[in-house]
Amino acid sequence: VSTIDERGRAAATALRDEMTRGFDVEAGLDEVLRGDPGVREVEPDAPRRGWMLAAASVLVLAVVAVGGLALRDEEPASDTPAMVTPTTVETSPATTSPADTTIVPDEVAETTLVPDTAVDTTVQVVERTVRVADVVQVVEPRRTVLATAGFGSDPGDLGVEDCQECDPARPWAPIAIPFGPRGTVLIADTANRRWMLFEPENPDDASSPWSATETHWPDGVIVSSQPVVDQAGTVYAVMYGPLGSGGTNAYELWTLDWRELATPAQQASSTLDRQPADRADPETRGRRQCCGAGPAPGDVERAGCRGHAGRPRDGRRHCAHGSLGAVPDDVHL
Amino acid sequence: MQHRRNLDGRRGNRIRTDVVCSNLMMQQRSRRPPAAMGFEDLYRREIGSLRTLAAGLTGSREVGAELAQEAMLRAYRDWDRVAALDRPGAWVRRVVINLATDVHRRSVRELRAVERLPVGEAQRPADPVDGDFWRALRALPTGQRNAAVLFYVDDLGVDQIAEILQVGSGTVKKALFDARKNLARTLGADDVEVAS
Numbered sequence: 001v002s003t004i005d006e007r008g009r010a011a012a013t014a015l016r017d018e019m020t021r022g023f024d025v026e027a028g029l030d031e032v033l034r035g036d037p038g039v040r041e042v043e044p045d046a047p048r049r050g051w052m053l054a055a056a057s058v059l060v061l062a063v064v065a066v067g068g069l070a071l072r073d074e075e076p077a078s079d080t081p082a083m084v085t086p087t088t089v090e091t092s093p094a095t096t097s098p099a100d101t102t103i104v105p106d107e108v109a110e111t112t113l114v115p116d117t118a119v120d121t122t123v124q125v126v127e128r129t130v131r132v133a134d135v136v137q138v139v140e141p142r143r144t145v146l147a148t149a150g151f152g153s154d155p156g157d158l159g160v161e162d163c164q165e166c167d168p169a170r171p172w173a174p175i176a177i178p179f180g181p182r183g184t185v186l187i188a189d190t191a192n193r194r195w196m197l198f199e200p201e202n203p204d205d206a207s208s209p210w211s212a213t214e215t216h217w218p219d220g221v222i223v224s225s226q227p228v229v230d231q232a233g234t235v236y237a238v239m240y241g242p243l244g245s246g247g248t249n250a251y252e253l254w255t256l257d258w259r260e261l262a263t264p265a266q267q268a269s270s271t272l273d274r275q276p277a278d279r280a281d282p283e284t285r286g287r288r289q290c291c292g293a294g295p296a297p298g299d300v301e302r303a304g305c306r307g308h309a310g311r312p313r314d315g316r317r318h319c320a321h322g323s324l325g326a327v328p329d330d331v332h333l
Numbered sequence: 334m335q336h337r338r339n340l341d342g343r344r345g346n347r348i349r350t351d352v353v354c355s356n357l358m359m360q361q362r363s364r365r366p367p368a369a370m371g372f373e374d375l376y377r378r379e380i381g382s383l384r385t386l387a388a389g390l391t392g393s394r395e396v397g398a399e400l401a402q403e404a405m406l407r408a409y410r411d412w413d414r415v416a417a418l419d420r421p422g423a424w425v426r427r428v429v430i431n432l433a434t435d436v437h438r439r440s441v442r443e444l445r446a447v448e449r450l451p452v453g454e455a456q457r458p459a460d461p462v463d464g465d466f467w468r469a470l471r472a473l474p475t476g477q478r479n480a481a482v483l484f485y486v487d488d489l490g491v492d493q494i495a496e497i498l499q500v501g502s503g504t505v506k507k508a509l510f511d512a513r514k515n516l517a518r519t520l521g522a523d524d525v526e527v528a529s
Binding site: 004005007008009011012014015016018019020023025028029031032033035 | 372373376377380381382384385388389394397398402405406409410464466467470481484485486488513516517520
């Protein structure tokens, strides 16, 4: 036994005493059994959700009140619907909600809030029932499903790693390539080590279905961050894997022509903190990466755990990696 | 019939005899789902070691406690599979080490970024785990750091460490040897005798 070992064991004993002193094991256990998120859970913030509901309620009430004021006017009843006809604001699907898609034109408030005092100062109260459905218009989000991909490693599928022992790999967000009559969509399917290029089968036909072509990159290499594309169609992707000298793990910035994804146009060793990546961060060396060749198609291995690029089991949650988190079912593009 | 073996090689589920459950605790346990019962034993047995492991690796008591709890949460959510393993304790240790590696890597980069800023001192983690030994251990490369922390905190043998880290025994021996050598150099070789 060396002196170092003695010092190490003494330090560990002291730290263990500190970490267990005052810690209520039963309370910690209860927290886990209750499923108390405690850490690293991404749930909607309850207070924020409450504020949003309150704001939506106030907005609806305001619309109803303004509508009521408008109906109080002595104008013929037939004009009323035109005055309170809502104006629809087109919003992106991600932000559309019934509460924020309807506004009432300003002239409604102006014509009803300023009565003609010279003629009659008496406020005429007209009782009329206004249904919320008449003044609030619900707009369905506009979306077009270009293609549908299942979970897995078959052609046309997108891989979602099923792994609890590490952060599971999942596809990176689609990137739009502005070429062709209807454009092209590229997805880095990192769990399956391939690019998935979605294009319309017949670019000249607007109703033509979209299909995917896949281009694999080397085994053991992953796309480590969201790829981007410039207006010339050059794709930039940070790759990580045994790319350093002597097969050490390293980062490389690849530039690829979107038409020739099989062969990078350039592979530049990226630098971290002004040093070559394969020497700058020793923590990244020797750590097994996802996307190693597994015993069966679609299997992936990392850091001693094995996952499968397939549909997650019921009740399984995935950590964030890419923007397709919490996909409940098939992925719609 | 195949018996489950614990990390220390003993057969059967280890039952703590030094824990006396109060009536209240028994009532609480009786309300828990049956599937949680085996998990409770694992939690009570391992949480202290996991907290110490994670705190030593990350350098923060707060973060260490969170990581240990996170590892246990993952084990509970996947308990059907974890319970079927020969050594669930090894599984949760591997989860803690993977999580701690991610945290350590992130904190190193953040610290470097902060150090480049022209402002005072770099921020330190909340409630840090100080001490020369832990600072020296956290400066080791990943493989050496993980092997050494399991060796010192849990007093595990080479084979058990190899199982947790999913590497060969020879790799663990080499990592421990290098870790001792580097620790000796960092902590001052004058008062340190390195065993072969």
